[in-house]
Amino acid sequence: MAIKHGKQTYMLSKKIYINETAAIVGPREKDGPLGKYFDQSEREDFGEDTWEKGEAHYVNATFNKLMSKIDVDTEKIDCIFSGDLLNQCMASAIGLKNSGVPYLGLYGACSTMVESMLCASLCIDGGGMTNAVAITSSNFCSAEKQYRFPMELGCQRTPTAQWTVTASGAVYLSSQKSGAPADMKPYINAVTTGKIENYKINDVNNMGAVMAPACASTIISHLNDLSRQPDYYDMILTGDLGETGSNLLCDILRMHDINIEDKHQDCGKLIFDSVRQGTKAGGSGCGCAAAVFTSYIYELLKTLQIHHLLFVATGALISPVMVKQNEDLLGIAHAVSIEI
């Protein structure tokens, strides 16, 4: 069983292998710097008559893509851990309603990809599960409609605003390594649970500032709990802080004498060429960290270009109603340590 270290971190007793991944993205993501790494690209609406149904279609297609890439029957999947940004997590529920697999719904805003990998890892390590799928999604159009303004208004965006990624990403996690015996697969060996952080920020166009303190807190806890230095990792990958949040993260960590600048990458910065694509501070949404990790980063791991990865997905626990009621916007970040 897992062993708790410090206040928030669990060292797993098993290697939880990331045996396979799948990512399906929208046209803007396909056109971005990581375009060639994704399994498939589709229209924003994926041929459906609403954006919400389109997002659910992304989830469904990504799950099916993952299952087609692995030689495992859905009967062998013990549980799906899933969530998204839509009200009542409808993209996950609709997208997976025909899977026939036990389903645990999660909500961690944009931190959901790592939250689901974390929960799945703990449940596989000691909870009696063997195989699980973690999957999340987001969609630019359904998110704009729900969180910001009707698409038809064509509203301008502030420089700190982020662009919700249209994508779904999925990982197949197992305590058993798949493939030939000589194949190397990345595995999760430690997880760090996040706490809600409140820096009393209420600018809804600056999610990076909401999430950066939570991200810093989780990274500090992770390093302290395991007595590790940032040097332990080849890459510290944050979910979707974007340009503004990434700068803030490095600033906050520097105040704690932690320097991660030479190994820090952010999924929100990686997925778009923000100057050419006009995506302001970068990508965001559950699908951002999910799609970047399951494509480009997974490739870096498999090809041994990185051996030790700390993957920290960050979420802004906000709702439009909270914003209207002048509540502080809250941040959270969960982390998984991945090695190969």
Add this chain to the structure above:
Amino acid sequence: MAIKHGKQTYMLSKKIYINETAAIVGPREKDGPLGKYFDQSEREDFGEDTWEKGEAHYVNATFNKLMSKIDVDTEKIDCIFSGDLLNQCMASAIGLKNSGVPYLGLYGACSTMVESMLCASLCIDGGGMTNAVAITSSNFCSAEKQYRFPMELGCQRTPTAQWTVTASGAVYLSSQKSGAPADMKPYINAVTTGKIENYKINDVNNMGAVMAPACASTIISHLNDLSRQPDYYDMILTGDLGETGSNLLCDILRMHDINIEDKHQDCGKLIFDSVRQGTKAGGSGCGCAAAVFTSYIYELLKTLQIHHLLFVATGALISPVMVKQNEDLLGIAHAVSIEI
């Protein structure tokens, strides 16, 4: 570590003690048949200027009530598992933002109370956690506003409609029994994960019909997985099927030659006197199963009036947008087996 039985059930290797509970309810719940069992009752808005802030206040106060009843510092709580019905689960996030405890957000609609107890149990059993809190909430006014009609309209309700319970309930789970050595505490010893069920129902005023098939499916899986008969249990407690859903559940199970009528109770039916209180088919909402279990049912267990309980919370995975877009309404149910 837990052992998987059948397709959906996990027998825990440890007793996960339900060491303490807390429940705070609204005025209608206090006035109902279980009124004397709750820790505290408050106004629907809990003195806040919005219903959403009121619901968050319920969560916060219930968490604090639980902590005041146990002799454990929040530092010793490894994780809070929490969720609610509000968009982006804002009641949980706001209510627990100052707890300083690692937080895993869940979304299982009205099944969230058992989903959080299930996840916490698996994480304690083998995931390295020792102590966890599971907490959920719902609020009649914030739910009506979000899911149905503005309160000010005073809309009439159909006979199959359910009345969202205003309440928050919390349990303190631990692998270590608290209290004097001779004290007996109920414990969770098995959990069954639920699958999404789609009976293609689209009447948003009949959530009982949406959830009953999922509830039946989980009960059947649980009994099959553990080779148990309903007689094993003194009580099979469902979350919030209400009158309509409870009848449907018994009908569906009878078609599978399973008869639970003499031991079936439903939190949605127990919490209100529907004739006197005009609550139609009964109570619903995350707070319903949470408040009934953490008060009356916990008392029945502690006083050994029941020894074996199967607690199955049911959720309707729906959103107002799904309803407008003619999506099928989906059901899910998770179960925990509790003994003393």
